[in-house]
Amino acid sequence: MPPKHTKQRRSTNTQYKIPATFAHDIENAEGWNAIVEFLCDFFDLPDLTTRSGLKKAHARFNEISKKLDAAYTKGNDNEKIMGGIVGIWAKMSADALLRDKLFKAGLVSKMMPLLDIPSTRHIGLQALSTVTHHGGVAARQEIAKQTPVLLRLMEEFPDDDKIAELAIVVMCHAIGAVVDISDEVPDPKLLETLDMRTVLKMTIDNFRKPNASAFLMSHGLGLLTGSTLHCYKECKALPPVSSFLVACMRSEEITTRCNVLAGILRLNLAESEPDMRYYDPRLLMEAVQRRFPQELVDVMVEYGFERCDTTLTLRSSNEFQKAMQACLHDKDLYKLGKKTAELIVRTEFAIVNGMYQAVNERTGQLEVVDVGLPFKMWADSLSHCARAVRAKGDKSDLDDADVLEIKWYIIKQRIPDAIKVANKALERNPQLAYAYYAIGLGSDSENGLRAVKKGLKAKQITPFVRNYMLWRAVEHAGNLGVSRLQEATAGDRDYNEGMAFLMSSCEDAKRFIAEAPPDTRNMSAILNWYVICSIATRGPELSPDLRELNDAFKKIALADKMQTFIGLPPKNTQIRLTRELIVKQWPMAVKSWGEVIARVDKMDLTSESAHRLPTPAKAEDDLATWLENMNVEDAPEEGGHRAHPKIMPTAVELYRCSYCGNPSAILKKCGGCGKMRYCDSGCQKLHWSDHKRTCKGSD
Template identity: 45%
Template sequence: MPGPGRKTKAKASPRSGASGSTSADSNARLAAFIGTIDNADGWSPVVNLLCAYFELPDITTRSGLKKVHANFDSIYRRLDKAYTQNASNVRIKGGIVGIYARMCVDSLLRNKLFQRGFLAQLFPLLDVPECRRLALRSLTTITHHGGIEIRMEIAKSGYLILLRILQEYPDDPKTVELSIVTLSHCLISTISDEGVKIDRHLGESLDLTDILKIVTDTIRRPFPSRILVDHSVQLLAMSTLHSDVPPTSARFLVAGLRSKDWIFRCTCLGGLVRLHRKQSESDQRALDPMKLMAAVSRPAPPHLSEILRAYGFQQCEAYLTMKTASDFQSAMMNCVSTRDLYSLGLSLASFILRTEFSVSEGAYQSPNSVTGQMESMDLGLPFTMWSDSLPHCAKAIRAKGVPAEADMADILDMKFSIMRQRIPEAVRVANAALKRNPDFAYAYYALTLASDPVVGLRAAKKGMKCTKITPFVRFQMMQRAVEQAGEMGIQMLQENASEGDKKWEEGIAFLISALEDSKTYIAQAPPDNRHMKNVLYWNILLRIAIDEEISADLRELQVCILRKHDVLLAHRPQGSIRKLKIADDFSKWIGITPPRTNLRLTQQTVVRLFPEAVEEWGEFITNNSRLDGPAPSTEKAEDDLAAWLGDVHLEGEDQCHQPATFNTSHLELYRCSWCGNPSAVLRKCAGCAKSRYCDASCQKSHWKDHKRACSANKTN
């Protein structure tokens, strides 16, 4: 059977260029086709005949669509007239709708057709048994290629119809699949950030909870296709931010974390991370020094005291914060008598490298003789608030002109900008400082606070490689690296899920990097570090999603199995879940109830639901993500317009992606050979073409260690 628009002539085709034809002649010629069309076996021959009759260009090619552009009004008039005059002939109506659907691959033609009311011709065919699949196939094609406005219009006009079809024809696999695909395309666009900006009320009008329940029940039916499951999980994951999620849907997402398909599991993880965003609390950013002093002044609970002693109390955050507060007070009081801003600056810079809360927002005060209220005192210093001393001290250090102390002045300026929430200023100082000293750890730390996570992660990875770095600065950058790599990995995997797109491999490198840094942080950071909870949230979620073996009862996260040669401190043998309980106890000890942050709630939900999720959905997830599973079947063109509407001359029609597996031996292709930063824009070493680097500074730093291997690889 020749394809639509090819030069093969159909029976009784009108003569090209005939003149003087009347409307009656045209109708008579079309009538002569009706018998042939009615006897055609399947939709593809119907469309072939109609394309030949109307002498359409080959609209499966770009050149053919350009010809339609040039003659759109004329072509549309003929097709619309035939549709109207043959209202009782579903074969002609369906074939014309199929032609329109293929035209919608072109965005300009699609917009023109929608302006002329194409949907009003398409939706009625959904209730015609003979045309149902054709109409659904057309909708999947249109929504696959369609712009967001058109997807939203289809959602507004047809989502209830599609839900009804799902419920009325649950035993028709292809009908169910096409309905789910169209719903996924339309509803995801409607609730996206861009969709909400266009029409917020449309998204709010959708009964997403009911939709998610119907979609989840559909997945549960025997032998769902991979295309259906892929689109269903995308819809479920994207809807969690906007809807109350049915319990079974939440368990499906939790079970999906164990899929062998990386894209699938990270789509589920993204959905779970969004699940609690609306009811979550902000993280604790400030520390009440009075609460800390009150807590440390009394003995810690016995189990916490044992952990602090095992780690080394003088290295713990509570001790360092209290000691630094005392040293800071002494330095500020001493400055009153000495007026020596230079010495004060050197002291403050060293405090800043010890702990996060190194500079107090206090002032020199005395009681008012009349009111008795404490008031600020003017002692002749160039500042009143203690934090305002930082830029003055930095200026005094620079005035001394000692090159080795330039970093100390920059530390004061960066800390002042960070305290005032002027991060761009801190970043500017950091970048200038790194040109002078590429081994300046605190400057990298300032860069980790930049709004661009790519910049922040690269800075954290480089900063942790600095030779002169305090434990506080190192662990600050490590926890930032965990957070930024985790968030970027999830985002990257969800945005690059198309088959053959290797961008998702970079996303996996980000997640593995986050997991590795979280393990190091948990093993080495002070047990009372206030960021320990956040790192453990990531660690628990990523271990569930990444570790090769995880039991349904999560026993691997409950205890830490020690090997004979392991030398660990007393608080180490606990598993991540137990360590999180300890981190919570430390937080409560210093008077801070752990905030119900988004990540905390996500971790709690996953841990709570995991055993039930594995029981309910574990077998389904295993079977659906089998690497040796059969590819989805492709229907013949005679059955519907699947082959023609999905013609590859233009763009691929909806396909399910094959399970995305990751060979860990490829991990080094996505990580800097020096600092370990995951990235897809690494530069290959010009010598061996094997090592990869973020930039010239990383390559230069690695050269001493890499030189011999580079020469050997070049020789080979």
């Protein structure tokens, strides 16, 4: 039982001197909980497991910091003092603003010595784990610089499961702040310091250990999938990494399958090609003149040769050229516009971007000539025709004018402008399917999916527009499904929506494959999505040779032959490369990692227990329990407002900054409404443009 200290001994003084008997007194404390209690009592610290206690720590930060620093310095040869104080600092780091102050004061440099002391090694790793759970980007990146130390410990103590577990947890959170970013490229010097190839190898090697815990597996998987975007070269240099990710696609847990699917998609992004191909009508004409191979002819005839894209494109292109020649003579932009609008909704490549030309008698070369029309390039006629058609003002004229203007923006690759016109058109006529299709071309998957789903029910729709909206529906729903299910929990909203999106993608893909022309340029893309969504939704049901998808594989080969023959060979898109990698590695991955995946499936990687700090094996490691404990029953502040979610299941329920999301116990309330909370005036100012619309104080 630690000796009691009088108020006089605990009272503060300006020098914060540590009594000579301090080290002797702490030796009487048995176990880390007792050590922490002794230190907290000795320094008269507030209860750091509650929001109110953390608020007091803010108010007394300078005093507390000087006391702990003094004790740490004096006790740098006493393992109990060092371990206990580092544990207190780790606990304080649950508050974002306290954490930032501690990091500026050199917290990491004070924690690292514990890793080389046998009795405090686990505690040091435990403290790092706690800090990285709560740490912001800057704090995690600072800890990421210590990765070589963590790798060294794993190499020196290969049989210590606790070291491997905690080191991988720390690396998952710390390295994730460096490599798991999409909007910027990581610092190459920092990446070199991290030695990602060794990090990935040691992580994947630990997966095979029979004692690998759910905590290690869940964080190790997160480390792998989070590294695939910016460390794709290192990932591909280690075949077991991609093999393990593919094997996880056969997991019983769909959130695991979607998590690794997202990782594989990112793995292929850097080396993928955009699915944008220049259409050359001459190549199509040459293909027709060469005559299609009999295998392709049979498929096209069975579908209906007149309904195939090749036939519709050639016929429509010919009609467009005739219309342009007629306009050369009659200068009637209204008539040209009406005909062009009809062709636009018939097929994708009806508009030939030609020009009026004549032979220069002096040079003998063809040159673009001014024929008295307000355009030179034929594609530019669309905007002028739209104005001419709109001037008539009839309902059908207004629809055609919108179609012309939307198509002109699409040709110019100005999709946001096309969407603006489409939204305005739908206000006037909610049945204009082509407008929904244009919105579906946008990058916002939620708006795009919502639009094409409505558009598929529109009355004014052609087979071409219907099939292309199905194409967009498949891609948008597939992306949303994978995104939603990565971090979802069975039964919650994201889980239910994610499942609905994936099933919708599969169903629309089936419909497209059954209804669209076999020579449509999107057939390969849809088949790729169909295979991937099928594996994501049916993974554990599928056989090691994927025989259930043989029909889809045959159709992919046929679609590729079709597009290659007509001069538009399929691109190595992100979705194609992902499908190829999964299918190619599936048989060996299932065989190689089958036992590991079966073991993982018996673990609950998504439960609260999987996210808790691991229970230490030794009694003296019970500091982990204290580090983990947060009193979420702490009474809320006035008004009881708790609009912001917890940081994690085991964290104290702190408020988050309404602008940047930082958690803290001392956020300042908005003076107008009293609901929004901010780190400082800077965050409040940056959020004001959004908040002023709902802030009562702005009335």
